[in-house]
Amino acid sequence: xxxxxxxWLKKQAELSPDKLAVEIDDSVCLTFSELYEQSQRxxxxxxxxxxxxxxxxxxxxxxxxxxxxxxxxLSYLDIIVVLLNTRLTSDELNYQLKDSEAKLLIxxxxxxxxxxxxxxxxxxxxxxxxxxxxxxxxxxxxxxxADIYTIMYTSGTTGLPKAVxxxxxxxxxxxxxxxxxxxxHEDDKWLSPLPMFHVGGFSVFIKSAIYGMPVYLLLxxxxxKLFNALYHKExxxxxxxxxxxxxxxxxxxxxxxxxxxxxxxxxxxxxxxVLLEQIKEKQIPLVQSYGMTETSSQIVTLSPRDNIRKxxxxxKPLMSAEVKIANSSHGIGEILVKGPMVINEYFNNPQAxxxxxxxGWLKTGDLGYLDDEGFLYVVDRRSDLxxxxxxxxxxTEIENVLLNHDNVKExxxxxxxxxxxxxxxxxxxxLNNPNDLPDFKKYLKGKLASYKQPKAFHYLTQLxxxxxxxxxxxxxxK
Amino acid sequence: xxxxxxxWLKKQAELSPDKLAVEIDDSVCLTFSELYEQSQRxxxxxxxxxxxxxxxxxxxxxxxxxxxxxxxxLSYLDIIVVLLNTRLTSDELNYQLKDSEAKLLIxxxxxxxxxxxxxxxxxxxxxxxxxxxxxxxxxxxxxxxADIYTIMYTSGTTGLPKAVxxxxxxxxxxxxxxxxxxxxHEDDKWLSPLPMFHVGGFSVFIKSAIYGMPVYLLLxxxxxKLFNALYHKExxxxxxxxxxxxxxxxxxxxxxxxxxxxxxxxxxxxxxxVLLEQIKEKQIPLVQSYGMTETSSQIVTLSPRDNIRKxxxxxKPLMSAEVKIANSSHGIGEILVKGPMVINEYFNNPQAxxxxxxxGWLKTGDLGYLDDEGFLYVVDRRSDLxxxxxxxxxxTEIENVLLNHDNVKExxxxxxxxxxxxxxxxxxxxLNNPNDLPDFKKYLKGKLASYKQPKAFHYLTQLxxxxxxxxxxxxxxK
Numbered sequence: 001x002x003x004x005x006x007x008w009l010k011k012q013a014e015l016s017p018d019k020l021a022v023e024i025d026d027s028v029c030l031t032f033s034e035l036y037e038q039s040q041r042x043x044x045x046x047x048x049x050x051x052x053x054x055x056x057x058x059x060x061x062x063x064x065x066x067x068x069x070x071x072x073x074l075s076y077l078d079i080i081v082v083l084l085n086t087r088l089t090s091d092e093l094n095y096q097l098k099d100s101e102a103k104l105l106i107x108x109x110x111x112x113x114x115x116x117x118x119x120x121x122x123x124x125x126x127x128x129x130x131x132x133x134x135x136x137x138x139x140x141x142x143x144x145x146a147d148i149y150t151i152m153y154t155s156g157t158t159g160l161p162k163a164v165x166x167x168x169x170x171x172x173x174x175x176x177x178x179x180x181x182x183x184x185h186e187d188d189k190w191l192s193p194l195p196m197f198h199v200g201g202f203s204v205f206i207k208s209a210i211y212g213m214p215v216y217l218l219l220x221x222x223x224x225k226l227f228n229a230l231y232h233k234e235x236x237x238x239x240x241x242x243x244x245x246x247x248x249x250x251x252x253x254x255x256x257x258x259x260x261x262x263x264x265x266x267x268x269x270x271x272x273x274v275l276l277e278q279i280k281e282k283q284i285p286l287v288q289s290y291g292m293t294e295t296s297s298q299i300v301t302l303s304p305r306d307n308i309r310k311x312x313x314x315x316k317p318l319m320s321a322e323v324k325i326a327n328s329s330h331g332i333g334e335i336l337v338k339g340p341m342v343i344n345e346y347f348n349n350p351q352a353x354x355x356x357x358x359x360g361w362l363k364t365g366d367l368g369y370l371d372d373e374g375f376l377y378v379v380d381r382r383s384d385l386x387x388x389x390x391x392x393x394x395x396t397e398i399e400n401v402l403l404n405h406d407n408v409k410e411x412x413x414x415x416x417x418x419x420x421x422x423x424x425x426x427x428x429x430x431l432n433n434p435n436d437l438p439d440f441k442k443y444l445k446g447k448l449a450s451y452k453q454p455k456a457f458h459y460l461t462q463l464x465x466x467x468x469x470x471x472x473x474x475x476x477x478k
Numbered sequence: 479x480x481x482x483x484x485x486w487l488k489k490q491a492e493l494s495p496d497k498l499a500v501e502i503d504d505s506v507c508l509t510f511s512e513l514y515e516q517s518q519r520x521x522x523x524x525x526x527x528x529x530x531x532x533x534x535x536x537x538x539x540x541x542x543x544x545x546x547x548x549x550x551x552l553s554y555l556d557i558i559v560v561l562l563n564t565r566l567t568s569d570e571l572n573y574q575l576k577d578s579e580a581k582l583l584i585x586x587x588x589x590x591x592x593x594x595x596x597x598x599x600x601x602x603x604x605x606x607x608x609x610x611x612x613x614x615x616x617x618x619x620x621x622x623x624a625d626i627y628t629i630m631y632t633s634g635t636t637g638l639p640k641a642v643x644x645x646x647x648x649x650x651x652x653x654x655x656x657x658x659x660x661x662x663h664e665d666d667k668w669l670s671p672l673p674m675f676h677v678g679g680f681s682v683f684i685k686s687a688i689y690g691m692p693v694y695l696l697l698x699x700x701x702x703k704l705f706n707a708l709y710h711k712e713x714x715x716x717x718x719x720x721x722x723x724x725x726x727x728x729x730x731x732x733x734x735x736x737x738x739x740x741x742x743x744x745x746x747x748x749x750x751x752v753l754l755e756q757i758k759e760k761q762i763p764l765v766q767s768y769g770m771t772e773t774s775s776q777i778v779t780l781s782p783r784d785n786i787r788k789x790x791x792x793x794k795p796l797m798s799a800e801v802k803i804a805n806s807s808h809g810i811g812e813i814l815v816k817g818p819m820v821i822n823e824y825f826n827n828p829q830a831x832x833x834x835x836x837x838g839w840l841k842t843g844d845l846g847y848l849d850d851e852g853f854l855y856v857v858d859r860r861s862d863l864x865x866x867x868x869x870x871x872x873x874t875e876i877e878n879v880l881l882n883h884d885n886v887k888e889x890x891x892x893x894x895x896x897x898x899x900x901x902x903x904x905x906x907x908x909l910n911n912p913n914d915l916p917d918f919k920k921y922l923k924g925k926l927a928s929y930k931q932p933k934a935f936h937y938l939t940q941l942x943x944x945x946x947x948x949x950x951x952x953x954x955x956k
Contacts, residue, residue, distance in 0.1 A: 005797075006800055014794065179658075180690075183662045184657060184658070185663065303493070316492065320483040339483070340483065
C-alpha cells in the first residue's frame with residue numbers, strides 16, 4: 001500500500017470548495033474550503049509543540065467541530081491521533097495514554113475536571129486556538145497510504161485493551177469499498193449520531209472528505225434529534241446502532257419512511273426479530289453490516305438490493321474484502337476476515353498481533369456461517385463479548401477488576417438481554433467470606449466506565465464449569 | 479501498490495451473479511456469473527498453450543464478446559494482454575508483436591486474411607473455443623495491483639510506437655477515481671461505442687467489473703445505433719468522441735435529451751465552439767475530459783456540476799491525481815500529470831521512460847493552463863499530435879515512412895481542420911527531383927493505416943524553418 005495520493009481534504013477543498021462539508025445539530029455549517037482552512041490553522045497552532053513525525057497526540061472529546069478539525073489538523077503534521085472514549089475512567093484512560101506514549105492530550109475542560117490523567121501535556125481546544133499561528137511550518141499536502149493515522153483501543157478476550165492503529169490506506173479502502181456497495185449520489189448527505197472516537201462515527205468523516213459529501217453530525221444523540229434529522233435534513237444515508245433504530249421505529253410510527261433516505265447502515269450487534277418485522281413492514285432501507293475496529297468499520301455489508309430477501313444476514317464481504325469460516329462444525333465456525341481495510345497488526349503489540357493474525361487473515365473470534373449464496377450470518381460475537389447500545393464490553397476486563405477485591409474468590413460476567421440496551425453485563429460471584437457482602441457498585445465506581453458496570457450481582461457457592469474447567473457461561477446466561 | 483485484492487470479475491460474480499454485465503447491439507446479454515464462467519472456460523482452454531506468467535498474448539479484434547471474454551480470461555492466467563489496433567498495417571502490427579515478444583496472437587480470421595503477421599502462433603477465437611477445457615489448471619482468484627495487465631501502443635514524438643504497460647492498479651485507480659467524480663447509481667448502464675483496444679473503450683469494462691454495472695457495447699459505431707442506444711436502452715453514462723457527439727446532436731435535433739442519460743463522457747480532442755453552444759442549449763450533460771493511454775483514460779475531468787459554467791475546460795484532476803504546468807510562459811506551458819492511474823514507465827523501454835518521466839510526473843508534451851479556480855484548459859495537444867475521430871496520429875511516424883521514399887528530400891506532416899473527423903493529416907513535401915512526381919497514395923498503402931494517410935500532398939521548394947532550424951509547423955497549418 002505504498003501509494004502516495006493528494007491529501008483528501010485539501011483535494012476536496014479544491015474540487016468542491018463551496019460544497020457543504022459538515023452541518024452540526026441545526027446550527028454550524030462549514031464548506032469544504034472552510035473546513036480545510038480552519039483545520040490548517042489549527043495544525044499551524046499545534047505545530048508550536050515539539051512533536052516529531054509519527055508521535056502520538058490523544059484527543060478526549062465528545063462530538064464537536066473542534067474535535068473534527070483537530071483530527072484533520074494532525075494529519076497535516078504526520079501525527080498519529082489517539083481517540084479516547086469519553087466514558088472511560090481515569091485508570092482506563094491512563095492505561096491508553098501510557099500505552100500509546102501520547103505526548104499531548106487535547107480535550108475540553110469539563111471532560112477532565114473529575115479526572116486525574118497522566119500525560120506530558122494537556123491542552124483544551126480553547127487553549128490551542130489561542131496559540132500563535134506558526135506560518136513557517138510546512139504542512140503535508142499528500143497522504144502516504146502506508147502511514148498510520150489513528151489509534152483506537154479495543155479490549156480483547158485477555159481483558160487488556162489493544163491499540164488498533166489504522167493506516168490512511170485502511171480508511172481509504174474502507175470508504176471506497178463502502179461506496180462500491182452503497183453507491184454515490186450527488187445529493188448524498190450522511191447522518192452520524194455516533195461518537196467520532198469509535199471507528200463507525202470516525203469513518204463517516206473520511207468518507208465525507210473522499211466523496212465530497214456533507215455530514216450531518218449530532219453532538220449528542222437523542223431520539224428527537226434523530227427524528228428531526230431524518231425527516232427535515234434531507235439525509236440520504238444514516239449510520240445507526242440498534243438502540244437508535246428502535247427509537248426511530250417508535251417515534252416515526254405514524255409517518256411514512258423519510259423520502260430521501262436511501263440507506264440506514266446498521267452496525268454493532270444483532271437486531272431483534274420483532275424490530276426486523278417492523279422494518280420490513282415499513283420498508284425502511286436497512287443495510288445490516290458486520291465489522292469491528294480492526295476492519296475500519298463495516299467489512300461485510302448487506303447490499304440494498306438484498307436487504308429484504310436476506311434480512312438478518314450481515315451480507316457479503318465488500319468488493320476488496322474476503323471472509324472465511326475456520327474450524328467449522330456443521331458450517332458454523334470462527335469468522336476470519338481479510339482485505340486492505342483490515343489492519344495488518346496491532347500497534348506496538350507483537351504478542352496480540354501474533355495471536356490474532358494468521359497468513360494475512362484476522363481471526364475475529366466471532367462465530368458465524370455462510371449460506372449457500374455466500375451471505376454471512378453472525379451467530380454470536382466473540383463468545384464472551386457483550387454489546388450494549390453499540391459499546392463493546394469484554395467480561396474479562398470487568399472480571400479482572402472484581403478479582404482484585406479481597407473478598408472475591410471467583411467471578412464470571414455474562415450478558416443479559418435488555419429491552420433498552422440490547423444486552424447488559426451481570427456478574428456471578430463466589431465470595432471468600434459469604435458473610436461479609438461488599439458494596440460492589442461503590443467499589444467499581446471510578447474503576448470501570450459506567451456502561452461496563454454489572455447491572456446485577458449474583459452470588460454462588462461455586463461457578464458451573466466444564467470437564468476441562470472452563471466456566472459454562474452459557475448456563476449462567478440462561 | 480503492492481496490494482492484493484480479490485479478482486474483480488470473480489468477486490462481482492459473487493456479489494451480483496444475476497445482474498446484467500454486458501449487452502451487445504440489441505442481441506447478446508450476459509450476467510456477471512455468465513461472463514465469469516464463460517471467461518473461466520476460455521482461460522482453461524488457453525492454458526493448453528505453454529505460456530509462462532507475465533508472458534504476452536496479443537489480441538487483434540474489433541469489439542466482440544469473444545474479445546471481452548478473452549481479455550478477462552488472460553487475467554486468470556497472469557498473462558499480459560497486448561491490445562492491437564485493427565486499423566494498422568502488417569508492418570505496424572509486426573513491430574508491436576515483435577516489440578512485445580507476443581507468444582500467441584488471438585484474432586478473427588477475416589482480420590488477418592490480407593495480412594502477413596510474424597508471431598510464434600496464431601489462433602482464432604473459434605479455434606480457442608474448440609480446445610479441450612483443461613480442468614487441472616488453477617486459475618487466479620486474486621489480483622496483485624502491482625502486476626501488469628495490458629499493453630497498448632502509443633506513438634511518441636520520435637515516431638516509434640512505445641508500449642504502455644498498465645498495471646491492474648492503474649486500471650483500478652482509474653475506475654475508482656472516475657466513480658468519485660461521476661458518482662455511482664444502482665441503475666447505471668454505460669454505453670461504449672469505442673474500440674476496446676483503446677484505453678477509453680477498455681476502461682469501461684474494468685469499471686463494469688468493479689462497479690457491478692452493465693455495459694451496452696456497440697460492435698461497430700454508426701450514428702443510428704448510437705441514437706437507438708441513448709434513447710431506447712436506458713443508458714445513464716456514455717463514452718464518446720467528438721465525432722460521435724456531433725452525430726448525436728444532429729440525429730437528435732427534434733428530440734429532448736434522453737431522460738435517463740446523466741453524463742456523456744467526452745475524450746479525445748477538442749470540441750468546436752458551435753457544438754458547445756448546441757450542447758448548452760439542449761442541456762446535454764456533457765463531461766469533458768483529458769487523458770491519454772499512459773493515464774489509463776481520463777485523469778482530468780469536468781465534474782457534472784461545473785459542466786455548464788466551465789464548458790470548454792477539461793476540468794480538475796481527479797481525486798487521486800495531480801496536474802501542474804511546467805515551463806509556462808504567460809501561464810501556458812507543458813502539462814505534467816501524476817497519480818496512481820498513471821503508468822510509472824514504458825514497458826521494456828528505459829530510454830522512452832527516461833525522456834517522459836521526471837520525479838514521478840509524466841510529461842505529456844501537451845500545452846495548457848490552469849485558471850484561477852484550478853480548471854485545466856488544454857490549448858494544444860503535443861504540438862504535433864493530430865486527433866482524427868478519436869485516433870491519435872503522430873506526424874513523425876508518417877514523415878519517417880515518406881522519408882524512406884527515394885524522391886523525398888524533406889517532409890512535414892501537419893493537421894488540417896476537417897468537418898467530419900475534427901482534424902486530418904496533410905503532407906508538405908520537398909522533392910529531390912521535382913520533375914518526377916511519385917504516387918504517394920499508392921506508396922503509403924500497406925505501410926500506414928488508412929486513417930494515418932495524408933488527405934492531401936503539397937509540394938514546396940523548401941520548408942519554412944525557424945532560426946534554430948525547426949520546421950514552422952504553425953505556418954504550414956495556416
